[in-house]
Amino acid sequence: MKAQIVFASMTGNNEDMAEILEESLQDAGFDVESTDVSFADASNYLNSDLCIMVTYTYGEGVMTDELRDFYDQLIELDLSGKKFAVMGSGDKTYKEHYCENVDDFEKAFKKCGAVEVATPVKIENAVDDEDINLIDQAAAQMTEAFND
Numbered sequence: 060m061k062a063q064i065v066f067a068s069m070t071g072n073n074e075d076m077a078e079i080l081e082e083s084l085q086d087a088g089f090d091v092e093s094t095d096v097s098f099a100d101a102s103n104y105l106n107s108d109l110c111i112m113v114t115y116t117y118g119e120g121v122m123t124d125e126l127r128d129f130y131d132q133l134i135e136l137d138l139s140g141k142k143f144a145v146m147g148s149g150d151k152t153y154k155e156h157y158c159e160n161v162d163d164f165e166k167a168f169k170k171c172g173a174v175e176v177a178t179p180v181k182i183e184n185a186v187d188d189e190d191i192n193l194i195d196q197a198a199a200q201m202t203e204a205f206n207d
């Protein structure tokens with residue numbers, strides 16, 4: 060099974076999440092490709108069974124230009140028959156905007172016809188041991204979805 064992870068990260072927290080998820084999925088037998096959103100083309104999701112977005116949220120939920128460009132590509136795709144998951148790191152001091160771009164991508168994948176196979180993981184800032192458990196649990200849910 061092929062998994063495509065796209066991550067958006069400025070200071071490394073979301074990149075760390077993506078790396079942990081990548082390892083976890085590889086251990087479960089997935090063939091994983093992980094790409095920085097700056098270099099990613101959303102159409103790559105068409106070649107994978109599991110589509111994953113790991114994203115920051117900056118600017119009180121307003122997407123950065125690179126995230127918006129990627130989002131605009133994604134929203135045009137037909138991802139019927141694909142499975143998806145989203146996760147990200149944000150900061151609760153931004154209150155109602157906490158991890159808002161994670162929610163934006165969750166809605167976008169649903170609009171594209173993909174089926175969500177893991178509970179979104181939202182963590183605060185840097186990854187700690189508890190967060191690693193959450194990411195691993197989400198990876199287990201993703202894996203389970205292919206065993207049904």
Ligand SMILES: Cc1cc2nc3c(=O)[nH]c(=O)nc-3n(C[C@H](O)[C@H](O)[C@H](O)COP(=O)(O)O)c2cc1C
Nearest residue numbers: 068069070071072073118119120149150153157158
């Ligand atoms: C200027 C600025 C704006 C931010 N806006 C938000 C926000 O709206 N919502 C949120 O959850 N976190 C917000 N954050 C926190 C970052 O998303 C958080 O630190 C995250 O871990 C950064 O991820 P990265 O290290 O992958 O870039 C903001 C941080 C900065 C510096």
